[in-house]
Amino acid sequence: MGSLARVRPSATALLLIYTQKKQFISQLSGEWYFQEAAHRLDTEILFMRYPQKFFGIGNKKPESIEESYSSQILRFEIKGLTTVAKSVQAGLTVYFEDRRLSDISPTGLLGTGTIPGSTNGITSGGGPLAYYDTRDNIFAPTRGSYYQLSVVVHDKPFGSDYQFSKTVINLREYLSVGDDQVLALQWYGFFIGGSAPFHKLAELGGQNQMRGYYEGRYRDKNYIASQVEFRMPLFWRIGFVAFAGMGDVAQDISQFNLRDIKPSYGFGFRYFFNIQERLNLRLDFGFGNGSGGMYIGPQESF
Secondary structure, eight states: OOOTGGGOOOEEEEEEEEOTTSOEEEEEEEEEEETTTTEEEEEEEEEEEEEEEEOOSBSSOOGGGOEEEEEEEEEEEEEEEEEEETTEEEEEEEEEEEEEEESOOTTSTGGGSOSTTSSOEEEEEEEEEEEEEOOSOSSSOSSEEEEEEEEEEEOGGGTOSSEEEEEEEEEEEEEEEETTEEEEEEEEEEEEEEEOOGGGSEEEOSSSSSTTSOTTSEEESEEEEEEEEEEEEEETTEEEEEEEEEEEEESSGGGOOGGGOEEEEEEEEEEEEETTTTEEEEEEEEEETTEEEEEEEESOOO
């Protein structure tokens, strides 16, 4: 493997979305590397006011109970890491979020006020995190590994209105299986201890994992998922991917059951607008149990 500095370009991204209904998302994120990638600083600043959906808590809630609401969110997150061994970085993360809910149906589940997080509140905390990273490229790896472990504690000393912990395990492997062909694998675990607001529970679905489900279609205290993706070039700067995955949520780890596992599968296309850095735009079509979605965005899903 090459040096970390060669595969670690600093990057900053700005996302702005505004609709005619005065809904908007403004996000500024960045990854900065210092002293030949010996130190790393990740930041995110987010302000949004956008409609969302809630389907209750659990892995068997019917789509018929769907209710809509709007969130106004101000979020800051900072992760600082330093190299502690070859390919290993460790550090701390600090998190702050002020969330205010509106447009809640008085006859819905959130309207009862009994679900944690259904009223305005602050979620803040911090904790340790560590990365093991041997990828040959951070945007579209062709070989190597990426392992992440983080534990964030939210509690009153941090100014949080909620007391809970969040543990995330993210394991990825990238295998070169032919001429510019890659097999990417991921196992992901998300575990909550304590009483978290509903919007901080593990959420199944979205544009990166379990594509084909609305993000939050199923949510609970624990979430496990795995996926595999085959990536190959087609012609010019165009690439093709096919993917499949499975996952589920549960209130307790002991309650995970193979009979309840949800499938995810689909395909997509890639356009490499910067071949040297392997920067691309992706268009994915994902499918699940009676649902589907189209996803457009920068970089690979994982």
